[in-house]
Amino acid sequence: MSGETIIRGEFAAGLMSRYAIFAVLVVTYLAAVAVSDAFLQLGYMSNVVRQIAPVGIAAIGVTFVMILGGVDLSIGAVISLTSVICAVQMGGNPDNVAIAITLACAAGLSIGLINGVIIAFSRVSPFILTLGTGMAVLGLTQIYSGGTARGVVSPGFREFFNYRLADSVPVLAIAFLGLAVLGWLIQRHTLFGQRLYLIGSNHRAAALAGIPVAATTIAAYAFSGLFGALAGIALLARSGVSSTLSGQGLEFQVLAAVVLGGTTFEGGRGGVPGTVAGVLVLVIAFNLVNISGLPYHMQLVVMGAIIISASAIYGQINARAGN
Amino acid sequence: MALATTRRLNIENTGIWVLLALTVLFASITIPAFRDPANLANVLRQSSILGLIAIGQTFVIAAGMIDLSVGMIAGMVVVLACWALGLDPSLTILVMGSALVVGAGVGAFNGILVNALRIHPLILTFGMLSVLQGLIFTFTDRSVGLASPLLQLLANGNLVGVPIAALILLGAMVAMHWLLSSTRFGYHLLAAGGNPESARRAGINVERMRFLAFVISGACAAAGGLLLAGRLGTGYPLAGTGLELDAIVAVVLGGTALAGGRASVIRTVAGVVALATMSNVLNLLEVSAFVQMFLKGLIVVAAILVNQPRRELR
Numbered sequence: 001m002s003g004e005t006i007i008r009g010e011f012a013a014g015l016m017s018r019y020a021i022f023a024v025l026v027v028t029y030l031a032a033v034a035v036s037d038a039f040l041q042l043g044y045m046s047n048v049v050r051q052i053a054p055v056g057i058a059a060i061g062v063t064f065v066m067i068l069g070g071v072d073l074s075i076g077a078v079i080s081l082t083s084v085i086c087a088v089q090m091g092g093n094p095d096n097v098a099i100a101i102t103l104a105c106a107a108g109l110s111i112g113l114i115n116g117v118i119i120a121f122s123r124v125s126p127f128i129l130t131l132g133t134g135m136a137v138l139g140l141t142q143i144y145s146g147g148t149a150r151g152v153v154s155p156g157f158r159e160f161f162n163y164r165l166a167d168s169v170p171v172l173a174i175a176f177l178g179l180a181v182l183g184w185l186i187q188r189h190t191l192f193g194q195r196l197y198l199i200g201s202n203h204r205a206a207a208l209a210g211i212p213v214a215a216t217t218i219a220a221y222a223f224s225g226l227f228g229a230l231a232g233i234a235l236l237a238r239s240g241v242s243s244t245l246s247g248q249g250l251e252f253q254v255l256a257a258v259v260l261g262g263t264t265f266e267g268g269r270g271g272v273p274g275t276v277a278g279v280l281v282l283v284i285a286f287n288l289v290n291i292s293g294l295p296y297h298m299q300l301v302v303m304g305a306i307i308i309s310a311s312a313i314y315g316q317i318n319a320r321a322g323n
Numbered sequence: 324m325a326l327a328t329t330r331r332l333n334i335e336n337t338g339i340w341v342l343l344a345l346t347v348l349f350a351s352i353t354i355p356a357f358r359d360p361a362n363l364a365n366v367l368r369q370s371s372i373l374g375l376i377a378i379g380q381t382f383v384i385a386a387g388m389i390d391l392s393v394g395m396i397a398g399m400v401v402v403l404a405c406w407a408l409g410l411d412p413s414l415t416i417l418v419m420g421s422a423l424v425v426g427a428g429v430g431a432f433n434g435i436l437v438n439a440l441r442i443h444p445l446i447l448t449f450g451m452l453s454v455l456q457g458l459i460f461t462f463t464d465r466s467v468g469l470a471s472p473l474l475q476l477l478a479n480g481n482l483v484g485v486p487i488a489a490l491i492l493l494g495a496m497v498a499m500h501w502l503l504s505s506t507r508f509g510y511h512l513l514a515a516g517g518n519p520e521s522a523r524r525a526g527i528n529v530e531r532m533r534f535l536a537f538v539i540s541g542a543c544a545a546a547g548g549l550l551l552a553g554r555l556g557t558g559y560p561l562a563g564t565g566l567e568l569d570a571i572v573a574v575v576l577g578g579t580a581l582a583g584g585r586a587s588v589i590r591t592v593a594g595v596v597a598l599a600t601m602s603n604v605l606n607l608l609e610v611s612a613f614v615q616m617f618l619k620g621l622i623v624v625a626a627i628l629v630n631q632p633r634r635e636l637r
Binding site (some may be wrong): 132312 | 441445453454455568575618620627
């Protein structure tokens, strides 16, 4: 009897842990609608999604790394570097768009590979390592750009990504959602995705079971770097200016969204759908701060409070779920 | 296996001294300007601010945690202290005392939350970083107030030819090294960081150790913030940005294990002085700030590859 109750309790808590963020998203959205009915308009909402697309795209890749039990703090620097590379390579010429995007992706992928190889073969703390590579990449970015905004966006590039389909939904918002679906498919339906969870739950057991831990780790960080590059391109498409520091601090928003979405620092749980919900909660909360007339910088306070309380709530739920 | 462990411990204990000695030797031989007493005093003054913050960070890391909020605590103290002293410069002692209390208070808040909510300290203090940054910017987005002459003297003045700030750092280093390595509190803190479960079974109050580590870290960050205020002379809201990362880098350079349980305050300070020396050398060589940042990143990567080879040792 009591055993059954406990099992049912754990099951319910497990469900809560998995779906809590979606409930939070609904509540946040309803609160936003109550404050301003602009949130009911497709045009406004999809513009909100467009705003957060760079953070959202980067968060997809970081989710992979965090399921694995790692973290990628170099993501902000990768976003900055790739957005500068993209702008410089375009040089205002529409013929250069393809090569610029390719080079930016190659740069992001390489940084991810470097992170992955070092972490897979030396087992250093990923936190400190990616902090270090992040600093180095930021330095490289500034050396490359000379510390100022360099490069000119090709005509048509921004117009394409900011074009509103059916006069309301920007292409950039759709690109973010498309990449999210792709990330979800990889996480859910590939061997790589399943291995991420196994390694994140129990690194040692996964290694003993013959799972290629090193290769999976390298691939996860490579994904993070590549999605960081896509985020950098998205940032350039959104703002049109390749400032050296444009990605600085974005790693904080990315981490906040991933953690909010239920992917923990310990690894082994969470996933891309939760991250997307976390991204949306974050951006709706930011918009609410603005609309309600609070000082702009109160966004940071709200973000910090959200990170702390979300982690606390997940901690409680997961403890009840018996993990 | 035992041999490998011993060798690794040796690297951890001596690595930072070798690095420090090499850096200072290289600098004194190749760059005459480095040997200038005024320049050396400058290196020490620069070290003192980060040194105080890194000493506090050492306690948190020794306890198996990490504190990302220290930079913003220091930044908050810079703004609040300068603002208050701009209103009435005669209150220096009172303001300094209050700043330490505020820093310790934020640390205590971190400690209470980490114990009560069972959040990963990284996430908690990362959230706190964001909250404090928001509060600082909401309070002011431009420089406010003026550091009093006494505070500026502490940060920039000399006592018989030695920078006062360096003497403060030396005093703090000796006291805190003694606290961590020679007292019952220090043993308990290291035990709680090395293996919380064993420590708990041995009757150590692990939660209390974590709380106190954060209080110490907050107070040390506030002390560093006061020297920074005296050095800047005004309450610059961005003053503390990134200091938490520099502090962690210094602790890691000093060979303290990020997993907790092994730590040395003196080696942390050696790490700080090595960092300050490198930055000074690069400045004297007129290496651009961009290249410096790139090199600093490489140093961090190299330092953890040498010092922290195995995470699983925890």
